[in-house]
Amino acid sequence: MSNGLRKIFGRHRLPFASTVLTNYLRQTNEPPWTSFFVKYTSVVDDQRGWSHFNWKTGDSNYHVLRSGCFPYIKYHCTKRPYQDLRVDDRLFRILKIINLGIPLLLYGLSAVFMISYKEIVKTPKGDVYIYFLLKEDKGSTH
Numbered sequence: 001m002s003n004g005l006r007k008i009f010g011r012h013r014l015p016f017a018s019t020v021l022t023n024y025l026r027q028t029n030e031p032p033w034t035s036f037f038v039k040y041t042s043v044v045d046d047q048r049g050w051s052h053f054n055w056k057t058g059d060s061n062y063h064v065l066r067s068g069c070f071p072y073i074k075y076h077c078t079k080r081p082y083q084d085l086r087v088d089d090r091l092f093r094i095l096k097i098i099n100l101g102i103p104l105l106l107y108g109l110s111a112v113f114m115i116s117y118k119e120i121v122k123t124p125k126g127d128v129y130i131y132f133l134l135k136e137d138k139g140s141t142h
Helices: 004-008 017-027 085-098 102-114
Strands: 033-039 052-057 060-069 072-079 117-123 126-130
Touching: 017 033, 017 052, 017 060, 017 072, 017 117, 052 085, 060 102, 060 117, 072 102
Parallel strands: none
Antiparallel strands: 033 072, 033 126, 052 060, 060 072, 117 126
16 A cells, blocks of 8 residues: 555544643643644644643643644643633634734744654554654743
């Protein structure tokens, strides 16, 4: 089977992006914040269209800023109390539509050259690499 067909028919073998997010937050003992990229080709994007939302993991709630910036999905997570983020989410979606996603595309393409560190996230469907512009100091408040 060709690589292209393997990618199309092998999608059921990939973990969900939400699983990678949850497992990474668990692996790092629910840090105060984190910011990372995951390749679109490594996950099934079950959070497509979400921009700013709450994400409950263990005893923590995170405010998550999520953007598709080809060839990655970018996550920025901050541990914060639950808050209604629907207005923020809609605003970010509108901004992405208005600017045609061009700034995010440029960010993703430049990240390819700026990423300097990667880690493995364990999932039931296999290991997934996530990428960082800089290595994070786990537990740091900023």
